[in-house]
Amino acid sequence: NAGVTQTPKFRILKIGQSMTLQCAQDMNHNYMYWYRQDPGMGLKLIYYSVGAGITDKGEVPNGYNVSRSTTEDFPLRLELAAPSQTSVYFCASRPGGGAYEQYFGPGTRLTVT
Amino acid sequence: AQTVTQSQPEMSVQEAETVTLSCTYDTSESNYYLFWYKQPPSRQMILVIRQEAYKQQNATENRFSVNFQKAAKSFSLKISDSQLGDTAMYFCALNSGYALNFGKGTSLLVTP
Numbered sequence: 001n002a003g004v005t006q007t008p009k010f011r012i013l014k015i016g017q018s019m020t021l022q023c024a025q026d027m028n029h030n031y032m033y034w035y036r037q038d039p040g041m042g043l044k045l046i047y048y049s050v051g052a053g054i055t056d057k058g059e060v061p062n063g064y065n066v067s068r069s070t071t072e073d074f075p076l077r078l079e080l081a082a083p084s085q086t087s088v089y090f091c092a093s094r095p096g097g098g099a100y101e102q103y104f105g106p107g108t109r110l111t112v113t
Numbered sequence: 114a115q116t117v118t119q120s121q122p123e124m125s126v127q128e129a130e131t132v133t134l135s136c137t138y139d140t141s142e143s144n145y146y147l148f149w150y151k152q153p154p155s156r157q158m159i160l161v162i163r164q165e166a167y168k169q170q171n172a173t174e175n176r177f178s179v180n181f182q183k184a185a186k187s188f189s190l191k192i193s194d195s196q197l198g199d200t201a202m203y204f205c206a207l208n209s210g211y212a213l214n215f216g217k218g219t220s221l222l223v224t225p
Contacts, residue, residue, distance in 0.1 A: 043215045048212055090158060
């Protein structure tokens with residue numbers, strides 16, 4: 001199992017550009033998540049999904065969009081990038097039931113200049 | 114609202130010594146799960162240990178153990194026989210609905 005994979009690992013965007021961060025998992029997990037981690041801070045939830053076709057906003061969804069057309073993939077779309085979106089982005093997944101621990105991807109470091 | 118507080122931004126410990134990282138939380142749930150995650154310089158988030166609130170026994174994983182005080186809403190992590198590879202950020206987390214609520218982290222430096 002590759003676990004949770006994310007691409008790209010690093011990206012520099014200019015203000016106003018758009019991009020999609022890719023996330024895939026091969027563990028057949030129902031739940032998937034996107035977090036951002038700002039310097040000196042913990043992780044904040046952007047969006048999550050409880051299954052294919054179902055997504056919901058987290059704590060900091062503004063400026064982002066997601067979709068979940070398959071169990072495996074959960075891309076995060078940034079429209080009109082702003083410097084405030086400079087951060088490290090983590091994708092995570094977990095199975096259903098009582099197992100709440102999440103499995104994380106390696107992260108994407110995004111810089112918007 | 115559920116909150117997780119880590120009051121120690123930075124800590125250091127000598128190799129082979131023991132160190133304890135503090136975490137307090139607030140939740141209105143009667144059953145919940147608490148976690149410690151490790152984030153080394155590689156940036157990867159690694160699960161260290163988990164505790165289910167309805168279990169009174171403190172969880173242990175090799176050199177890592179927790180002191181879970183449910184009434185005090187305290188969940189500290191003890192690392193015994195510290196190793197250089199334990200140098201990392203450590204995050205305390207509480208399950209909040211479908212997701213996890215993280216503290217701001219404690220940066221642990223293990224020195225030779």
